[in-house]
Amino acid sequence: MVRVRIAPTPSGKLHLGTAHTALFNYLFAKHHQGSFILRIDDSDPKRTDQACERDIVDSLRWLGLDWDEGVEVGGDYGPYRQSERMDRYWPYVEKLLASDQAYYCYCTPEELAKERDEMRAKKLAPKYSGHCRDLTKPQITEYRQQGRQPVVRLRVPDKKVFFVDPARGKIEVDARGFGDFVIARSDRTALLVLASTIDDIEMKISHTIRGEDYINFVPRQLLLFEALGIKPPIFAHLPFVYAADGSKLSKRHGAVAVSDYRQLGYLPEAVFNYLLLLGWSPGEDEEIISKQEAIKRFKLEQVNTNAHRFDIKKLNWINGVYIRQKSDKELAELIKPYINSKLKKQNVKLLKIASLIKERITTLAEAKPMTDFFVAIGEYDKQLLLHKKADFNLLKQQLQMTKEVLGAIDWQLATITQALEDLCQTNQWHKGQFFMALRVAITGKTVTPPLFESLEILGKEETLKRLDTASEIVR
RNA sequence: GGCCCCAUCGUCUAACGGUUAGGACAUUGCCCUUUCAAGGCGAAAAUCCGGGUUCGAUUCCCGGUGGGGUCACCA
Numbered sequence: 137m138v139r140v141r142i143a144p145t146p147s148g149k150l151h152l153g154t155a156h157t158a159l160f161n162y163l164f165a166k167h168h169q170g171s172f173i174l175r176i177d178d179s180d181p182k183r184t185d186q187a188c189e190r191d192i193v194d195s196l197r198w199l200g201l202d203w204d205e206g207v208e209v210g211g212d213y214g215p216y217r218q219s220e221r222m223d224r225y226w227p228y229v230e231k232l233l234a235s236d237q238a239y240y241c242y243c244t245p246e247e248l249a250k251e252r253d254e255m256r257a258k259k260l261a262p263k264y265s266g267h268c269r270d271l272t273k274p275q276i277t278e279y280r281q282q283g284r285q286p287v288v289r290l291r292v293p294d295k296k297v298f299f300v301d302p303a304r305g306k307i308e309v310d311a312r313g314f315g316d317f318v319i320a321r322s323d324r325t326a327l328l329v330l331a332s333t334i335d336d337i338e339m340k341i342s343h344t345i346r347g348e349d350y351i352n353f354v355p356r357q358l359l360l361f362e363a364l365g366i367k368p369p370i371f372a373h374l375p376f377v378y379a380a381d382g383s384k385l386s387k388r389h390g391a392v393a394v395s396d397y398r399q400l401g402y403l404p405e406a407v408f409n410y411l412l413l414l415g416w417s418p419g420e421d422e423e424i425i426s427k428q429e430a431i432k433r434f435k436l437e438q439v440n441t442n443a444h445r446f447d448i449k450k451l452n453w454i455n456g457v458y459i460r461q462k463s464d465k466e467l468a469e470l471i472k473p474y475i476n477s478k479l480k481k482q483n484v485k486l487l488k489i490a491s492l493i494k495e496r497i498t499t500l501a502e503a504k505p506m507t508d509f510f511v512a513i514g515e516y517d518k519q520l521l522l523h524k525k526a527d528f529n530l531l532k533q534q535l536q537m538t539k540e541v542l543g544a545i546d547w548q549l550a551t552i553t554q555a556l557e558d559l560c561q562t563n564q565w566h567k568g569q570f571f572m573a574l575r576v577a578i579t580g581k582t583v584t585p586p587l588f589e590s591l592e593i594l595g596k597e598e599t600l601k602r603l604d605t606a607s608e609i610v611r
Numbered sequence: 612g613g614c615c616c617c618a619u620c621g622u623c624u625a626a627c628g629g630u631u632a633g634g635a636c637a638u639u640g641c642c643c644u645u646u647c648a649a650g651g652c653g654a655a656a657a658u659c660c661g662g663g664u665u666c667g668a669u670u671c672c673c674g675g676u677g678g679g680g681u682c683a684c685c686a
Contacts, residue, residue, distance in 0.1 A: 183685080245684070256612075317683095318683080318684055322684060348615095384679095442624085444623070449636060450637080570645075575646060587645065
């Protein structure tokens, strides 16, 4: 039975990198009809923020990465908040102490720091010397009398440990490289290595799929599993997602949280699809791929282990693809939070507007600047009205005649189109010049959705009014 | 510094040891077109370097270089 988990720390909003890891865990679990578990690692109160946990939970749901067990859904292996599991770790420590696989270390932080500095000075890997490994009874008594509060260290054997990462192959590390490490603090609380290992054991995790920064963590965990006499899960590691410049994706790059992208008007399907392409390929030319298809075809073994760079342009393209796949009705709903509030209630208009802008926006937020002119027209430079060698006299004439023609017709797209095409042709006006002038008069801008359709939506009255305004400006 | 991971167009990637090294985004040319898009057809663009193994290396091995990670009573 496949059981995987993600264990984010609620110290920030759901980061794209965490979402990437969550996605791959999700796909792997679903592909194998297994369970995807959400555990919140809030063991450190200083790094815990309710609002962040809320954001993480909401963002995962928004992306469609629903978990089978965990925070807010429950399950048989809870609690799923690490802060509620703190008392579960010490018994394991006692067990290790009793079998002499772990021991108390009385060294002070100052002594340890000094030791590390010395090793660094000698260009050696800084690690614990093993000073308290085999203390005699009198020594222990003396340290206790000095009031020293001991930590607990695992007795690390001199040997190499290895594991097979499904995506990377065999990874071997010499345990002598890190020495006896601390598993419990002097106040008897567990460190991450231990807490995480025990949580995974108790939650019967079969595969831990996480960021590559944890590769160096695995040997320690393996040793812990061995000491505890428990079969370890399979460990797989995903590469990081870096910013476009190759540095770490951080706040100075702007939006780094999934919710930031949601707010900017990206669709969950698009973010899902984009993240999927970072490290996994469908192996054929088509890159737009549905969640169902991804679940069906996902293989951990074929995950690419290169570092990834986040490419906003590709995300934009994918987002545009998904926007175009929406029906007018769906898109109308989606853009509501972004557009001028006066437009929101006009459902008939909105449907037509949605169809007009569908091929022109890459994010939902872009709907606003593109549709604002339907509500009100801003001031514009009268030079904008002049296009392709036109002069103000011609322009005045064009505006006047347009107004007369449009004022006399039945307000429908077909008749509007007919009337304006005819007008342009009979007077032998330059099409580009004439229609650009109209466009500016009606919208105040040179880049807009299609003109005739926009007029229809705007309505006769407002159109004629704007033509008047333009005439005023020209005069 | 020790250890670990990684290395194909600018970016994301594909290629049982044999391909004109394929695709996508971005860039760019043309077409369509009343703007902008969308769409169609093209172009340019890559196997980090050096040794092996092999009839033949993008692919396997070794070394180098580069990038990243990790070495706490943080997570």
